[in-house]
Amino acid sequence: MKSQSLGLRNLKSGKTLQALIFSIMLFMQIGCVKQMGQHPCAVNECYGQDVWQQAIDHIASHNFPEEQYIGKVYSDRLNNAWTTDDNKVNISEDLLTKLIHMGDAYILSVSAHEISHIRSHHYSLKASLSQVSLLGSLDSDHFSRQKKKHEAEARLSRKHELEADKLAVQYMEKAGYHRKDYLKFLKWMEKNLKDASPSELATHPRIKERIARVEEPTSFLISRGPSHE
């Protein structure tokens, strides 16, 4: 009887520990989102806000003249660009400063890539995959289910990145630039920004793979097939 109740207590404390770890993970995820979106620059506060909007307008006017996209600069220290489905194309001031230093084609490449995510509804597709109940029981299968879910999200995200590169090249070409301009940007990124480490949970493919696909898009379709699906 004694050992039984002790066992029950252990089971309970095990569950409490699992719940605690899960809450910390959730808090950290929310923390990341907050960190990313915490400091939108006020008008004329950050370097290059006008240049960023001009780049977005240039890609949009040559591809979707009926649409309007809003460029937002964040005073983040991260080298990051991201988007949501509300036609906002976001970038950190740090990354934008580096791109401005490199030249127009680099700024346009990033804006074309981000607009591709919006046009393809990648954000909402990812969000819909995340809509699983957070209130499910914390049984022994809970974490393996969570792991599988995160792997599926990461796999989808890697697929979206390759799709966005492919579309971005088309947008660049319509805006008077070339595939080689986009390639130069990817190669610059490979040299200067931190690459994704290859793992089942990586949200981005290796830049090397992205370069290879943009360089030889047809060979992947015919002989190798997409490796991230």
Ligand SMILES: [Zn+2]
């Ligand atoms: Zn992307």
